[in-house]
Amino acid sequence: MQSPSVFALDAKRSSRILSKLSSQAYIRSISSKDRSGWVYVFYEVGSHGGVFKVGRTNNLRRRMSEWEATCSGKQRIWLGALWTPFAHKTEYLTHLELEARCVCRPRFLCDCGAVHIEKFIFAGDPLEVYEGSIKPVIQRVVTSVFADALASGPRRNRVIPTLSKPEVSTSTDSL
Numbered sequence: 589m590q591s592p593s594v595f596a597l598d599a600k601r602s603s604r605i606l607s608k609l610s611s612q613a614y615i616r617s618i619s620s621k622d623r624s625g626w627v628y629v630f631y632e633v634g635s636h637g638g639v640f641k642v643g644r645t646n647n648l649r650r651r652m653s654e655w656e657a658t659c660s661g662k663q664r665i666w667l668g669a670l671w672t673p674f675a676h677k678t679e680y681l682t683h684l685e686l687e688a689r690c691v692c693r694p695r696f697l698c699d700c701g702a703v704h705i706e707k708f709i710f711a712g713d714p715l716e717v718y719e720g721s722i723k724p725v726i727q728r729v730v731t732s733v734f735a736d737a738l739a740s741g742p743r744r745n746r747v748i749p750t751l752s753k754p755e756v757s758t759s760t761d762s763l
């Protein structure tokens with residue numbers, strides 16, 4: 589594992605700020621613009637060392653191709669993806685929680701030309717970190733957001749989608 593000090597900036601905020609942001613986000617009702625989708629995770633070995641990327645998409649296959657096309661030449665290990673009815677809120681809360689737990693949240697100019705900020709460094713074997721630390725966080729957030737939506741649904745007259753998996757290849761919505 590490369591030292592985090594090689595990064596231009598560690599965007600990791602304090603646990604006090606992160607827990608405040610997290611509480612505020614949980615209190616806010618789910619946006620009507622929120623959509624179902626996948627929260628995915630891959631591990632990437634690059635010139636900056638090993639980092640985990642956690643993102644969201646409504647079309648996993650397409651997003652995987654896009655990563656390979658727009659940020660190419662990386663050794664990328666796709667670790668998994670979890671489906672949620674509320675991908676925006678789930679991704680946001682997952683990012684906050686991972687930021688609180690990670691060693692570093694690097695912000696760097698990638699050789700693809702983009703500044704990737706939704707990446708996290710954890711110490712340890714990538715598969716073990718995913719199974720033991722990252723996946724449980726996503727599962728917990730998916731469940732919490734969904735439970736929250738169910739609890740507040742009737743009061744706010746919300747339409748709650750069912751927790752069924754869509755066909756990955758049929759979705760044509762943009763990211």
Ligand SMILES: [Zn+2]
Pocket residue numbers: 658659698699700701702704
């Ligand atoms: Zn890149």
